[in-house]
Amino acid sequence: MQIETLLCARWIIPVQPEGLVIENHALAISNGNIIEILPIEPALQKYHANSVEHLEHHALIPGFVNSHTHAAMAFLRGIADDQPLMEWLQGTIWPIEQKWMGEAFVRDGTELAIAEMIRGGITCFNDMYFFPEITAKIAQKTGIRAKIGLIQIEFPSAWAQNSDEYLAKGLTLHDELRDQKLVTAAFAPHAPYSVSDPSLEKIRIYAEELELPVHMHVHETADEIKQSQEQFGVRPLTRLQKLGLIGPSFIAVHMTQLSEAEIQMIAQWGCHVVHCPESNMKLASGFCPVAQLLDAGINVALGTDSAASNNDLDILGEMRTAALLAKGYAVDASAVPAATALRMATFNGAKALGLDSITGSLEPNKAADITAIRLDTLETQPVFDPISQIVYAANRDQITDVWVAGQHLLKARELSCLDIDKIKEKVNLWAGKLSSTEQEQ
């Protein structure tokens, strides 16, 4: 049978079911989809592939899903660190965005971010930023899978002047993406403290009608809770629930402030939690009770947040941090074992975005969204358990190849879809501009 691609690998880790490791098998790709996983010898006899890859020291895993990003902020990596959230936002991030944020900023920042993400084995990201039509365009150009957030916020920006304009522009973009295969839309009201009840009510109605997920920062800091109680008399989750927003299409990001009762409610509502451990620690926001959430049956995915508060877009690293931190925080060394961490970084992300019938695991009839990671480097020797090595020891430079819907976006560490030298040139131009803004502060 003639197919596009046959990947023969030392290990295949499908993630579904959790913990399974298959040795010396091949994965057959046709029309961008996985069609079969079978032993190498029969695979070579059964399939005639345009491209056969022998990945003798590699594990194939589902491509990582970065479930919370602000991709265009990649330029702001390291421009200001070690500051409390509001000082950092008001003193550096917002003034820079006010002065520079526009189509070119979003285009060039998103290119940098997508290049970094593909090199790090990420095949899908869930974004929230201004000028989402530009983010969508760059994602389409590169071939990565993405959920583009139709951002809503109650203050004017270079993109939209008021909540009606945010909504209208968002709906226009959703229309434009309606027939796209890889790049689709989600609503993205920024946070409970920055979006009004009337705007949230409209979003609820449209989200139901258009069957779109709703992606939002929720319970990120203790201050957010306090403010909400002062302004609305209730905690943000309660307010969102009363507005009818919370259900299986709701993606709640951060969630570092949760009562036992709230955890039970989240489980009942069936909404998804995106855990961003490195950003939460860097901004001293708090600790998400991941082990408790998983025990309650809640779907927990992983996100990097932006490069400005992390400072990388490295889901491999985030997965390790999540696995380690969950044990420390729960005082339980068996919390979030390696296979669960890998599932959080892949399948759980796809599920949160409503894409789990398409991506997030290596199974026949799913898209060929695949990451190959070599485990023969000294730093991951010996290999008693490839999942342990990937989660607890590997670095993202061991990722050699990435496919999205069968397209070979990273080939032996070379990006096929973006020119790294050009990106670096643009980055340096932007760094000069942004530094001058920073010095004016």
Add this chain to the structure above:
Amino acid sequence: MQIETLLCARWIIPVQPEGLVIENHALAISNGNIIEILPIEPALQKYHANSVEHLEHHALIPGFVNSHTHAAMAFLRGIADDQPLMEWLQGTIWPIEQKWMGEAFVRDGTELAIAEMIRGGITCFNDMYFFPEITAKIAQKTGIRAKIGLIQIEFPSAWAQNSDEYLAKGLTLHDELRDQKLVTAAFAPHAPYSVSDPSLEKIRIYAEELELPVHMHVHETADEIKQSQEQFGVRPLTRLQKLGLIGPSFIAVHMTQLSEAEIQMIAQWGCHVVHCPESNMKLASGFCPVAQLLDAGINVALGTDSAASNNDLDILGEMRTAALLAKGYAVDASAVPAATALRMATFNGAKALGLDSITGSLEPNKAADITAIRLDTLETQPVFDPISQIVYAANRDQITDVWVAGQHLLKARELSCLDIDKIKEKVNLWAGKLSSTEQEQ
């Protein structure tokens, strides 16, 4: 003036003083020592070097000091994860050590560990394990700097049968190392729960007489505190203090269980704390209150612990984890800023080991223990602040070159002192043996 080596670098980060970044300077090395740091042009005129390196996109930093290791355990990386400490020790680690630990195990495991550490920019490590004479021999062979722990523990092993034999063998090794420049000894009583009062009293006497540091696991878990209170009526730190052990030569590793009063006492005693954040989280031991310790003026260094409980020997990664975790735990985004984290990973380690007059910072008259890290990879763009990029964004594969006492141990990512292919072959032989032990359990 004729010298051995001149390193011309885009950035030099001496660490002493903390936070300083020097641009476009050269570092001159003669007889294994740093003799001057000066601008590149005058340096090229003043010095005729046998070797001139142009590191145009790199930062030079002091080599990392890994202040707590069990190097030989590198083979046990990933053999058992996600288990509580005692289950992990009793079910996997101790049975394997009982069956396999000996000269060959320590030799081959230490080679793997040192290869990994040098590739990760580590120029000095502080070890604690059985057969320390073998660890010393491998360290000497490779050219890395090391403090070799003269281990003391109240149970028999393949190395020694009882506490007298442990002490005698340790003292013999100290004698052998007496005139060594790079590899020297420290006492290493394992932990308060595994070493008796009489043994600790002897160690105190010899440590004073021989002016050796004492390296010990202390207050690692809540169980340790509880047991000590039951057995001795006091917390371990109090017992050690009564035994006269605690002072400026005492290196207390882990310290996750500390009262406010104990923190004040540690500050007064002038002893050193080695923080191992990833091991502490992985084994769910607890959180070391790093920000509080630093605020109290205590010297805090960083260690990886063994590859069995981490699972890497990556001080660059440990530094990032330490900086992030300290902020989250202290609920203060300004805690442990990047420059402080870098100091913990370098100078503070040297200080803890009593080596701060020799290594830990880039200053004239110190040894040329230097790590070069390139910052022009996509993942560390743009460079507003090289210290931020090193701490918050870089991976250890960006480390290109490492010198110890002027010897070029890693050159453009190639190890000059060890054969990686041979190490991998041995690793695979060991992995087979160890797997069979594990299956017997």
